[in-house]
Amino acid sequence: MSNAKVEFSGEPRPNPEDILQQLERVLASDEFHSPERGRKFLRFVVTETLEGRAQFLKAFTIANEIFGRQSSFDAQNDPVVRIEAGRIRRGLERYYLVAGQADPIVITIPKGGYVPHFDHAEPTGAAADPEPRSERETLHMPVDRKTRDTRFISVLAAGAVFMIALAGGYLLLPAGSLKSSIGMRQSPLADTSSPMIIVDEFQSDGTEGSTADIAQGLRDEVIGQLATFDDIVVVADPSRTSDGNASGFALQGSVQRDGNKLRSISRLIRRSDAAVIWANNYDADLGTRSILQIQADIGQDIAVAVARPYGAIFATGTDQIAEPSMTAMSGAYDCTLAYYSYRREMDPQSQAVARDCLLRATDRFPTNASSWALLSLVYLDEIRFRYKFGSQPSPDAMTRATEAAERATAIDPSNTRALQAEMLVSFFTNDIDKALKSGAAAYAANANDTEVAGEYGLRLAMSGKWQSGCELVSRAINKDAGPKGYYEVGMALCAFMRGDLQAAELWSRMSDLEYNPMHRLVLMSILGAQGKTEEALQLKGWLNANAPEMMKNVREEVSRRLQRAEDQERFFGGLRVLGVGTEIANLKTERPK
Template identity: 40%
Template sequence: MGGADLRVDEVPHDRLDRPAADEIRAQLERVECSREFDAPDRVRRFLHYVVEEALAGRADRIKAYTIALEVFGRSVDFDARNDPIVRIEAGRLRRALERYYLLAGQADPVSISIPKGGYAPAFAFKLTQPPVETVPPDPVEPPSPPLGEGLAARPLPWLRWTIAAVAVLIAGLLGAGLWSGATDAWRLRPGGHVDEAGPKGPSVLVRPFANLGGDAEGELYAAGLTDEVLSQLARFKELRVVGRETTKSLTATAGASDIPADLGVRYVLEGTVRTSAHGLRVNTRVLADESAIVLWAHTYEADLTSGNIVGIVVDVAGQVASTVAQPYGIIFQADESRALQRAPDDLAAYTCTLRFYQYRAVLSAEEHAAVRDCLERAVARYPKYGTAWAMLSFLYLDEDRFQFNPKAGGPPAIERALEAARHSVRIDQDNIRGLQALMTALFFTGEPAEAFRIGERALALNPNDTELLGEFGTRVALAGDWKRGSELLEKALDMNPGNSGFYAGMLALAAFIRHDSARAVTLIRQADLRKFPIFHFVAALIYVEAGLEEEGAKSRARFLEMQPRFFDAFDAELAKRNFGPEDRRFMTEAARKAGFPVP
């Protein structure tokens, strides 16, 4: 298959051969013809190109440069550092494939995926029926050559002592109850009733990581990773994490029947550890509980020669948590597919959170009204549902900053947004979504210094939350620090491209402000936010500055159609967003140049 990453770990025991070219092409046609493969034409061209290149034996040619030229029509001077189109569209393609296999493709015989870290496709046979054994199969790939083969077989003395010190540190923290976040993340009352404020979100159980090597060092790594993954997952308050004591009572090979039914577990995260003289390999995967279908699997490798053992454990756990628990991550995508099967008028409180993230991805006035109504019902039913209050704060704020469905009478929208955010933080002072909402509301009420203090605190609590990273980066950029703001947005995009349209739009504005016209044009064309009025305003500025008058005129007309009164108080709109004096002058001149009716 020309070097394509063919994953054998998904092959049933009676079918150890790899998919043939005709089987892969049949699967490609199945995917492309399905209504559940929700992807634009450029993403479909991307998929077709990489599959055919791999089948032709040219997988080693599948690089960002060749994809940019042959799929997206970029010129020969394409530079991936300045034009992230391939990375963004690869993220969209991965999400489209994940959605397809969660919905229409569960029983398909062959899987096609684009593993992170590259663009060459992976082909594998799929299990079309869940395993009949009580104990699920071991979550690792078949044995592979040990890392560091040919090196000394035993760890260096300092490595043994460092690992031992880490184990003592973990044990001490656990004993003192200071290992933050994961301890009793799921508390049960006598009789198994859940003590909660608000409806249940998706629940996940972290099975103890298994040590494949059977060595003492591997056991310490496995225990440390189990605890750290629990801790990092528990920081995502939309997720329900089964507590440490329950997790410790299970073995790494425990089956679904060994998990207490009253926990209501919907997803299981499991992993394995293998160590060598200087290397660590960690395999992880997420399974849907009732079907044992593998929703996601990934391998992490780390070099142990740096001596930063704690940093390695925290970094690997953070990568797992950010991929799995993000609002646009693996578990929420699976839960979204479940929600799509419910009745359209289902206003269950948890469904509101899924609809909120759908709204944030498109930023349309139509979605805004429906989600706001849904969340107001949710907090009326669950007044201590802190996450719903935080989301409602954003909906109220959008009434003011985007003029989406403003309500007549009552307190102004900005006041309702600030109070809802404060209420969320009063309920739970460590709720990241509440802190994010409070930061944003304070920013729009003219208190950027306090907003950034709140934002830094939230970032310290959970540096892996890309929803927070994107919002914080946006606020930092608009306040004048375009360099740091862009770096935060780029980091959010790298970690999880689930909200890539918003990230690309903000990065386009940042490039425009920094006088990088070519990059601004590239990015604004990737920001698919056609229902979002401000998108068309920014697009008009960028196109006209780049000499693309016709495109600029279309964007200008569309924005004025959507927001005809925006320029009645244009300077106030810029001040509300905390543009500095120099940036404000630049934006005003650019708006006049683009033909907008600036007073």
């Protein structure tokens, strides 16, 4: 290492040999919670920096070196590097709090990039800086011991709350848990109802060797992918749950190998009655893909199927939870089930159940960001789905939706559901820049969340970014994003705007035409553009009978969704050629006031 080039600025930094020794201490510690590829990630960025190649530490380079991505890798649409970097940052923070308090060197990866920083640890009880730092210097200075200790006071406080909850009979999250409820330090009453997933050891057809290593790596990958979801608790150490508590779910898996052929079998067990609520097999060829790529793909598929909105965890029990007589519901998980049940049913009764449940949950647990976010979406639905419900929204529906979204992001600025709510509220109040920024942040936080991907894709597309938006919507549909028929109308618009009218009609007919009268309006425009006047007239008759108010406000409703004048013109053009009435024939492409 004598020829290593290390570029630092400011006061003297640790020498390369000491940095490498510190790296090995971190990687050897059980308190650095990171799967094998995360450890490879950290070793790679540290050694590349020490060798003077920090300027090449970009998402593309890391994706190729660590994740086996090909030259077509697109960091905008594949945030795998950003997600892994976030996990490593959290792993380093935990390590220095638990095991590395006396270590001489601090390694950090500041947000906004992948180049690590190295600093001497500040001794305990060290004197304050002789000169105050400027704000700019403070914002960019490496994290020292005092800063880390302050940052983790809230974490220790949250642990104390959990211990008190145990004494009172509440669920105690195991020490192996990778997630806890956001904002617990701020509330004397903690909501411990989030569903818990215990990830058991994955079995293999051999006790040692490559198959066992693949099984272990796949389990690590699944844990990491599940940990990106805010609404669940992931337990990585099954031995911590031997307290007789049979709540939550157990994820079991096995790996079998025959030459280059690999099969992984996974199933999700409901612990209360041992019922298998989801299972699937995954086959892969080791001759065509790397082990790391196979593990990443299978791990993502399992996490998405289990923990995504409308996935296995949030599909079980929704029939019972939707009953309006269940007024005792008020935990976050109860109300999340009620929300997804409502989005499947899309009727005023199920909407009222979800709204009332979320109101009780936010009252009892005011620092649960996800509950505030879902409440915001319920209020917003009064406006965007009012023609489906057949009723006028309450006068302050948008105000309530906005306030609930703001409350959610204030509690947890990185919560994906909070960012989703902020995106949709901003979009429907015509703050498009903020909407797209919030959507990008939500997608970067958890690309596995199919509802975030789909909704963000729709907002991108309807803002005129059709290619990137439609790719996300298509990806969401391929991952079984719900509710059924909702994103299909987005694909219909995608095909319509690129001039593929046949595909647009097929997608439109696959959408749930009962879900929202706006879906029928889309099909009506597509048929009009194709010259299928008779069928379009039948749709107009249905809309006049079932959504007369929407037909009076077609221009406003379309312009509220399609942001560009040229996109509005294409849509209105499909209506004008029908010549079915002045309310359509005289439409002008302008934004509603």
